[in-house]
Amino acid sequence: MGTPDELSEADFRSLHRHLSGRAPGGATRRGALDTITAEQVLAAVREVRSGRTVSLAAPVNTRPGPDDADPAEHRLIAPPDARPTAEGLEFARDRFAMNVHGDVDSHLDALCHVIYDGTLHGGVPAAGALSPDGASELSVELARDGIVGRGVLLDVPRLHGVPWLEPGTNVSGEDLAAAEARQGIRVGRGDILLVRVGHRRRREELGPWDVADARAGLHPTAMDFLAEREVAVLGGDGNNDTAPSAVEGVAFPVHVLAVHAMGLHLLDYLRFEDLAEICEREARWSFLCVIAPLRLPAATGSPVNPLAIL
Incomplete structure (x- = not known):
């Protein structure tokens, strides 16, 4: 795999303007979600053959580590001291808190x-x-009715015959096109594009590491591939951006291009291992995909458990 060139900030701004001008979607504030029509949802439903469902989320992490200094908090708040009485009715209750945009948990x-x-x-x-109360515009409430469409998985490590891409590896638009050709699938308008770099498998087999310093992801120029195909959503098993960044002075260029320029909702830190195994065994890489974020009207994101239905 070749390493795409680094971009100057001036080159990045030029790419940002270019992609802003090609941003898919209609006249609403829903961004690229407008590329998913009712007809496309019905077509995506016809992707279902066996009725099998597969979670695309990782288990929520509650232990601190080199990639998660602020893990989710979960505790039982009733019965007191987790000691139920011997008689009568009680309810077990718990409390959950999360840094939604962390570097381990699956989120939108x-x-x-x-x-x-x-x-x-x-x-x-x-x-x-x-404001301190949240976002009055462009919040996760835009996806309150869920995101349902055809999911397509492009498995870049499989293309190169490796279990995962090493941290720091950039995935180019040419890599995406080559994975597409190898898998016999074509990404199209309104698709939910999922790009596997193997981040989750590497973490599970070798343990966590400081992903702020090194992680595999998309090169900024790969976003031209997504613009050409007019995809609705981008999801990755990392956070879609490479570290170190390929852009001088911009730490998360793919986030800037996807969300800010193109109006794409991003899915970060998903888990594709179960899905990839099924897709390879059945030689099919598309499926019905259902994403249901929490109804948090002023939130900048949401924990999420996307489902692939095959």
């Missing part, structure tokens, strides 16, 4: 998540849209 990024040059997607001024 809303269109208000990325601020670039003081604006959100579509040029919405960030100062007017964000």
Whole structure:
């Protein structure tokens, strides 16, 4: 696999303008979600053959580690001291708290998540849209009815005959096109594109590491592939961005291009190992995909458990 060139900040801004001009979607504030029509949902339902469902989320992490200094918190709050009485009715109850945009747990990024040059997607001024109470525009509430469509998995490590891409590896648009050709599938308008780099498998087999310093992901220029195909959502088993960044002065260029320029909701830190095994065994890489974020009207994202239905 070749390593795409690094981009200067000027080159990145030029790419941002180019992709902003090609942003899919209609006249609403839903961004690229507008590329999923009712007809496409019905066509995606016809992808179901066996009725088998597969979770695309990782178990929520509650232990601190090199990639998660602020893990989710979960505790039983009733019965007191987890000691039920011997008689009568009681309810076991628990409390859960999460840093939604961490580097381990599966989550959805809303269109208000990325601020670039003081604006959100579509040029919405960030100062007017964000407050201590949350986001008044472009929040995860845009996806309140769920995201349902045809999911397509492109398995880049499989293309190169390796179990995972090593941290720091950039996936190019040419890699995506080659994976597509190898798998006999074509990504199209309104698809939920899932790109496997093997991040989750590497973490499970070798243990966690500091992903802020090194992780595999997409090269910024690969976003041209997504713009050409007019995809609706992008999901990865890492956080879609490579570290170190390929762009001078921009730490998360794929987030900026996807969310801010193109209006794509992002799915970060998913888990594709079970799905990839089934897809390879059955020689099919598309399926019905259902994503149901929590109804958090002013939130910048949501924990999520996407489902592939085959």
